[in-house]
Amino acid sequence: VRAKLLPAVGFFLLALVAAPHALADAGDFAPVTPESPNADAIRDSYLFVSLFVFGIFVLVEALLIAFIVRYRRRGRPRFEDGAPIHGATRLELLWTALPVVVLFFIGAFVFWKLPGIDDVPDAEASGQLEIRVTGAQFYWEYRYPNGVVAIDAMRAPAGVPVRLEVTAPAGDVIHSWWIPALGGKIDAIPGQVNETWFQAEKPGVYTGQCAELCGLEHALMTASVEVLPAADFEAWLEQRSREQAAGRGELGRETWEGVCAKCHGLAGEGGIGRPLVGSVILQDPAALEPIVRNGRRTMPAVGAGWTTEQFEALASYLQENPPQGETTSGG
Amino acid sequence: VTTDHKRIGILYIWTSLIFLVLSGLMALAMRLQLSQANADVLSPDRYNELATIHGTSMVFLVGVPILAGFANYLVPLMIGAPDVAFPRLNALSYWLFFFGGAVLMLSFFADGGAAQAGWTSYPPLATQTPGNGQDLWILSIHTLTAGSIAGAINFIVTIHNLRAPGMSWTRMPLFVWSVEIYAWLLIAVLPVLSAALTFILLDRGLSIGPWEVQTHVFDAVEGGAPLLYQHAFWFFGHPEVYIIVLPAFGIISEVLPVFARKPIFGYKAIAASTVAIGFFSMLVWAHHMFTVGLPIPLQAYFMIASMIIAVPTGMKIFNWLATLWRGNLSFETPMLYAIGFLSLFVIGGLTGIYLAAFPIDWQVHDSYFVVGHFHYTLFGGVVFAIFAGLFYWWPKMFGRRLDEKLGKWQFWLLFIGFNLTFFPQHLLGLEGMPRRIYTYGQEGWEGYNLASTVGSWVTGVAVLLFLLNVIRTRRSGERVGNDPWQADTLEWYTTSPPPPHNFDTVPYVTSARPLYDLRRKLREQRGDRQPA
Numbered sequence: 001v002r003a004k005l006l007p008a009v010g011f012f013l014l015a016l017v018a019a020p021h022a023l024a025d026a027g028d029f030a031p032v033t034p035e036s037p038n039a040d041a042i043r044d045s046y047l048f049v050s051l052f053v054f055g056i057f058v059l060v061e062a063l064l065i066a067f068i069v070r071y072r073r074r075g076r077p078r079f080e081d082g083a084p085i086h087g088a089t090r091l092e093l094l095w096t097a098l099p100v101v102v103l104f105f106i107g108a109f110v111f112w113k114l115p116g117i118d119d120v121p122d123a124e125a126s127g128q129l130e131i132r133v134t135g136a137q138f139y140w141e142y143r144y145p146n147g148v149v150a151i152d153a154m155r156a157p158a159g160v161p162v163r164l165e166v167t168a169p170a171g172d173v174i175h176s177w178w179i180p181a182l183g184g185k186i187d188a189i190p191g192q193v194n195e196t197w198f199q200a201e202k203p204g205v206y207t208g209q210c211a212e213l214c215g216l217e218h219a220l221m222t223a224s225v226e227v228l229p230a231a232d233f234e235a236w237l238e239q240r241s242r243e244q245a246a247g248r249g250e251l252g253r254e255t256w257e258g259v260c261a262k263c264h265g266l267a268g269e270g271g272i273g274r275p276l277v278g279s280v281i282l283q284d285p286a287a288l289e290p291i292v293r294n295g296r297r298t299m300p301a302v303g304a305g306w307t308t309e310q311f312e313a314l315a316s317y318l319q320e321n322p323p324q325g326e327t328t329s330g331g
Numbered sequence: 332v333t334t335d336h337k338r339i340g341i342l343y344i345w346t347s348l349i350f351l352v353l354s355g356l357m358a359l360a361m362r363l364q365l366s367q368a369n370a371d372v373l374s375p376d377r378y379n380e381l382a383t384i385h386g387t388s389m390v391f392l393v394g395v396p397i398l399a400g401f402a403n404y405l406v407p408l409m410i411g412a413p414d415v416a417f418p419r420l421n422a423l424s425y426w427l428f429f430f431g432g433a434v435l436m437l438s439f440f441a442d443g444g445a446a447q448a449g450w451t452s453y454p455p456l457a458t459q460t461p462g463n464g465q466d467l468w469i470l471s472i473h474t475l476t477a478g479s480i481a482g483a484i485n486f487i488v489t490i491h492n493l494r495a496p497g498m499s500w501t502r503m504p505l506f507v508w509s510v511e512i513y514a515w516l517l518i519a520v521l522p523v524l525s526a527a528l529t530f531i532l533l534d535r536g537l538s539i540g541p542w543e544v545q546t547h548v549f550d551a552v553e554g555g556a557p558l559l560y561q562h563a564f565w566f567f568g569h570p571e572v573y574i575i576v577l578p579a580f581g582i583i584s585e586v587l588p589v590f591a592r593k594p595i596f597g598y599k600a601i602a603a604s605t606v607a608i609g610f611f612s613m614l615v616w617a618h619h620m621f622t623v624g625l626p627i628p629l630q631a632y633f634m635i636a637s638m639i640i641a642v643p644t645g646m647k648i649f650n651w652l653a654t655l656w657r658g659n660l661s662f663e664t665p666m667l668y669a670i671g672f673l674s675l676f677v678i679g680g681l682t683g684i685y686l687a688a689f690p691i692d693w694q695v696h697d698s699y700f701v702v703g704h705f706h707y708t709l710f711g712g713v714v715f716a717i718f719a720g721l722f723y724w725w726p727k728m729f730g731r732r733l734d735e736k737l738g739k740w741q742f743w744l745l746f747i748g749f750n751l752t753f754f755p756q757h758l759l760g761l762e763g764m765p766r767r768i769y770t771y772g773q774e775g776w777e778g779y780n781l782a783s784t785v786g787s788w789v790t791g792v793a794v795l796l797f798l799l800n801v802i803r804t805r806r807s808g809e810r811v812g813n814d815p816w817q818a819d820t821l822e823w824y825t826t827s828p829p830p831p832h833n834f835d836t837v838p839y840v841t842s843a844r845p846l847y848d849l850r851r852k853l854r855e856q857r858g859d860r861q862p863a
Binding site for chain 1: 374375376379447448449453455456459460461551552554555556557558591592593594596597598599600622623624627631634635638639641642645646648649650652653655656657658659660661662670673674677678681682684685688689690691692693694695696697698758761762763765766767768769770771772817
């Protein structure tokens with residue numbers, strides 16, 4: 001008997017391990033389609049747990065309905081006693097032990113998947129990119145190894161493990177980095193650096209947003225990761241580096257849209273921050289810099305860690321595109 | 332000022348119901364704002380205030396005190412005592428609750444509005460938010476905490492000292508068991524919350540006359556640790572869930588046997604699992620912190636500890652199911668709510684497994700999946716149990732039974748409305764919608780959000796039906812005598828409503844079902860075979 005039992009148990013375990021792949025098309029009932037190995041392993045774990053969850057759910061609700069139907073009063077007198085059963089020790093031991101076994105399987109599967117979720121893959125051959133991600137009210141700043149800075153929109157090369165060092169400025173609040181297709185979230189905490197990673201094979205734009213309540217415009221603290229073919233990425237990084245050294249280019253627009261506009265409106269029409277249409281301070285980098293660096297009244301010190309070049313890029317963008325108010329706001 | 336535990340219990344329940352309606356209206360407003368993308372119903376500050384006060388109020392002004400109300404009313408009656416051990420302290424507890432609640436609700440009119448940092452109130456956000464709302468929030472919780480601790484001590488002393496002759500620990504009603512553990516948990520964890528909140532108050536800066544205090548406990552600029560607060564908060568916050576859920580479990584353990592005409596299945600296992608849940612609930616707090624970057628071995632520990640709690644919880648569910656087995660089930664409104672509780676709480680428990688598995692939590696943490704999960708435990712679970720309790724004990728409290736027809740309409744509306752509101756939220760979370768956002772741009776999220784909003788209106792109508800039922804019952808409810816359900820516990824031995832001193836005599840207790848024993852004895856004396 002034992003000889004037959006062993007393969008049966010083996011088959012059962014194999015079926016359990018393979019089941020998540022069979023459930024791959026769980027639609028809205030599972031996390032979004034993963035585009036990175038860590039997100040993939042999380043989704044597998046989710047689907048594995050779902051097998052048990054669904055099974056237990058069906059068991060409990062089916063018993064409940066069956067008992068309701070079978071043991072309803074029907075014609076019996078209202079206060080007639082049911083069976084005088086006070087308990088059943090063996091049965092109770094069984095339903096105490098069974099969940100332990102189920103939880104053991106779940107725990108074992110999760111620990112089996114864990115290295116694929118938590119460990120950054122070794123990348124001797126392809127190289128590894130490190131990006132510093134800083135969450136601040138209410139924008140994401142990305143700092144590449146060569147000093148290039150980007151706001152809200154990250155670019156990353158396809159097929160390369162990207163290691164993210166996630167933090168928040170010391171005087172800021174807690175945020176949480178989350179791009180569902182590229183893995184789980186990790187908090188950006190003042191005074192602490194956390195790590196996460198992704199490795200996307202498919203070029204495309206993957207979106208997410210801050211997942212820890214961080215103040216009034218928490219909802220607008222969105223993030224995107226555009227995965228580019230490696231060569232395109234290198235070209236982009238090179239170009240951004242040149243522009244940034246000259247104090248102009250895309251960074252100015254990203255800063256306005258990602259940092260300023262979330263409170264002051266995309267066209268400077270005002271929001272939780274005051275309207276900036278026709279503001280003389282915007283035209284005067286020398287007056288603008290101390291306010292943005294240090295904050296004022298309810299405005300946080302959004303530019304505390306910015307380089308002079310970033311202020312120049314912002315100023316040159318604003319000189320070319322002064323906020324027009326609602327007339328030109330396209331959304 | 333009354334010191335009668337019954338009147339205080341009813342005051343607790345009325346006051347909590349008023350807060351339930353207020354906090355529910357806040358939820359309806361938030362659901363309206365989220366019914367479609369880029370809606371313009373609420374401003375961001377108003378939304379964050381409502382989200383914060385809705386959560387705080389549902390936990391501190393509804394969940395804990397309404398169960399304190401049930402406990403106040405029922406514990407002395409169930410154990411055959413004339414009152415709680417310290418009646419005047421009991422009155423103080425209620426009035427601290429009342430004023431604490433008033434401070435929280437009135438903080439909307441403070442300079443800068445109410446608190447906006449969520450019911451969890453994490454620093455540095457909570458230390459940086461300007462205005463007085465956050466300070467009043469802390470004042471309110473401190474006041475409520477003082478009242479709760481006094482109440483908890485009162486319950487413990489009462490249960491330990493005033494039980495009727497013959498009522499040993501294993502003959503005590505399971506609701507009283509749950510109140511015993513509820514009280515110990517309150518005493519164990521509330522002081523930790525008080526300490527954490529006091530640090531927030533001091534970090535915000537306090538000036539009294541010439542003295543100014545300004546600490547930097549949670550301020551990273553000065554070397555403080557924002558995470559310290561989260562550990563303290565969740566050391567309180569997770570047991571708080573069980574502080575609310577355990578007495579709700581207790582209500583279910585009282586209602587199910589009476590409507591199944593059976594003894595509860597596995598009395599000792601249920602009592603023991605209550606103790607086990609209470610104990611383990613203090614060892615799992617950091618499963619709320621899986622995304623803060625704790626070392627993996629620590630996360631692994633908190634995952635395993637959290638999963639261990641599923642075992643005693645599962646025991647309860649199976650014991651309740653087995654209580655229905657071979658019963659003579661009758662489906663008056665209290666039973667409908669108890670069964671509704673059973674069917675919904677299971678879902679809340681099962682989705683908790685995903686959250687306990689930390690790598691999965693990294694994906695679903697702080698998303699609408701979590702909002703769905705805890706509403707299935709606290710609304711599908713606790714609120715359904717509370718309605719079961721209200722319909723069950725109403726005849727005892729007021730001598731009249733709540734209208735059955737309205738009650739059944741309310742149950743079905745609430746059941747449908749609840750599921751429509753909260754089930755889609757799991758799916759939104761899986762699609763990437765974080766909680767606590769006042770708006771969103773993704774049109775793909777609109778369908779589930781609209782369904783959720785429609786569900787919230789149905790839920791609102793159901794609560795309205797309950798209020799209508801209360802008014803109608805007050806005027807013309809059916810008078811049903813002392814023991815309309817032919818129940819098992821001592822509160823049904825006295826008149827409905829009971830006299831101020833509760834009992835003229837109390838029968839000697841020989842089992843966990845003293846009234847069942849009494850009825851059997853009377854039948855035997857009369858020579859009847861079947862129950863009347």
